[in-house]
Amino acid sequence: MTTQTLAPPAHRRARLLPSVSSVPRYRLLVPLTIAFAFLVTQGVVQAVTPFIRQDDWTFLLPDDQPNVAPPRYYNISEGRWLNTGWWWLVGQHGTPTTAALTYALGYALLVAGMWRVLRRSGVRPGPVVDAVLGVALYASCVWVQLLYWPGALTPSVLVGATAIWLLPWAARSRLRMALWLLLSGVAAVLSYPPIGVVLLIFAVVHLRDAPWRQVLAVVAGWVVAFGTGILVAYTLNWIFNQHFGIELASWRQANPLNSVDSLNDNVGRWLDSAQALWRAQWWVALVGLVAFAVGIRDRLVRPRLLRLLAAFVVACGLDAGQTIVTGAVTEARGQLWTWLVAVLPVAFLLLRRGRTDPRAVRVLPAERVPALLLAVLAVVGVLSWRADIGAHQATRVQYAAIAAQATAPEAGDPAVRIVVYQNWYVKGSRDGALMASTMFMAVRQATGGVQPRWCR
Numbered sequence: 001m002t003t004q005t006l007a008p009p010a011h012r013r014a015r016l017l018p019s020v021s022s023v024p025r026y027r028l029l030v031p032l033t034i035a036f037a038f039l040v041t042q043g044v045v046q047a048v049t050p051f052i053r054q055d056d057w058t059f060l061l062p063d064d065q066p067n068v069a070p071p072r073y074y075n076i077s078e079g080r081w082l083n084t085g086w087w088w089l090v091g092q093h094g095t096p097t098t099a100a101l102t103y104a105l106g107y108a109l110l111v112a113g114m115w116r117v118l119r120r121s122g123v124r125p126g127p128v129v130d131a132v133l134g135v136a137l138y139a140s141c142v143w144v145q146l147l148y149w150p151g152a153l154t155p156s157v158l159v160g161a162t163a164i165w166l167l168p169w170a171a172r173s174r175l176r177m178a179l180w181l182l183l184s185g186v187a188a189v190l191s192y193p194p195i196g197v198v199l200l201i202f203a204v205v206h207l208r209d210a211p212w213r214q215v216l217a218v219v220a221g222w223v224v225a226f227g228t229g230i231l232v233a234y235t236l237n238w239i240f241n242q243h244f245g246i247e248l249a250s251w252r253q254a255n256p257l258n259s260v261d262s263l264n265d266n267v268g269r270w271l272d273s274a275q276a277l278w279r280a281q282w283w284v285a286l287v288g289l290v291a292f293a294v295g296i297r298d299r300l301v302r303p304r305l306l307r308l309l310a311a312f313v314v315a316c317g318l319d320a321g322q323t324i325v326t327g328a329v330t331e332a333r334g335q336l337w338t339w340l341v342a343v344l345p346v347a348f349l350l351l352r353r354g355r356t357d358p359r360a361v362r363v364l365p366a367e368r369v370p371a372l373l374l375a376v377l378a379v380v381g382v383l384s385w386r387a388d389i390g391a392h393q394a395t396r397v398q399y400a401a402i403a404a405q406a407t408a409p410e411a412g413d414p415a416v417r418i419v420v421y422q423n424w425y426v427k428g429s430r431d432g433a434l435m436a437s438t439m440f441m442a443v444r445q446a447t448g449g450v451q452p453r454w455c456r
């Protein structure tokens with residue numbers, strides 16, 4: 001006996017399974033969107049003709065080069081042991097261009113992985129809004145500031161990309177998740193600690209609206225893993241450099257916490273840095289607040305936002321704790337999580353509600369507000385990338401022109417000895433050191449390896 005209220009089994013299965021045409025469309029949308037972002041942000045320009053910051057040459061040249069700090073310096077001052085391993089295996093054997101291309105590829109994989117985690121968490125808008133979301137994820141106005149250290153930071157972006165792609169696999173069991181937290185946390189500390197904060201945030205995103213005890217367990221596990229990474233760095237320094245700890249560089253102006261006065265000073269430093277950070281990114285904070293105000297009233301979105309807020313509190317607390325204990329302030333480019341303060345709350349407004357046609361191209365009414373906010377983030381992010389990369393490319397061209405003119409052969413004889421002079425009131429400053437190092441490397445590239453010397 002049958003009734004018309006029960007659908008045939010085949011029909012029920014067809015309704016539960018995703019559309020066959022939607023899977024290839026999504027797989028095509030991701031690489032096309034990231035390729036578009038790579039082009040429109042001028043990331044391709046930095047990848048093909050990279051501007052290299054002066055302290056990144058350490059990880060692009062063989063050891064014991066004149067006027068270049070050895071990799072072991074960053075082991076003792078920052079705990080970058082994984083970066084040193086990458087330099088030994090890859091970095092010193094490549095070129096600035098190969099390093100920049102590798103970094104660009106790693107970043108693209110990282111963005112694709114973050115996008116994938118959002119889709120697995122229920123953020124599945126139509127293709128137009130989804131593409132805007134992908135551009136907004138890519139065009140972080142903070143991350144663009146890291147492009148000029150491809151030699152040093154490629155290991156961190158590869159660690160992030162690998163970890164973010166393994167996150168769904170790790171989340172299937174407690175043991176896998178514990179292993180993921182440990183390995184990704186230690187690797188982040190030994191390469192570039194801010195990447196670890198990004199991984200924590202996406203681990204919380206992947207939990208969806210899991211019970212709070214599970215969220216807090218993941219946060220606690222991440223804190224333990226981060227601390228383990230610090231312990232590993234300290235131990236390696238003790239074994240190879242006879243110092244258990246980190247000796248911060250003088251330019252960081254460390255102020256160890258050893259008195260009430262140092263506590264007051266360090267708290268003031270952190271407050272000043274936080275104020276400067278959000279003053280520069282006020283529009284990011286504004287978009288995030290608008291998305292939070294809209295989403296907190298939604299029963300579907302509210303649990304996700306509250307758990308995300310907890311992850312942001314941990315990120316903020318870690319930054320504050322570091323400054324209060326050491327006196328060293330994290331520069332704005334190290335606050336990678338701040339871009340997510342806007343992108344992720346907006347993405348949560350796109351959480352899938354019921355059945356939608358994956359083939360629909362038009363923007364649904366429920367997607368209009370988050371689509372507008374994502375468009376703001378994408379457009380301003382792209383403009384930030386273009387402005388930042390454009391300024392650095394102009395500097396690269398300027399230094400290259402000066403070096404080419406100064407080292408041009410006279411009477412057909414190539415320059416054998418090149419002397420550099422710098423005004424005495426600039427030479428001893430940090431800015432003077434940056435300018436001098438950039439010029440020295442421009443001369444080396446223009447002459448095929450001739451090392452300049454200072455005017456006596």
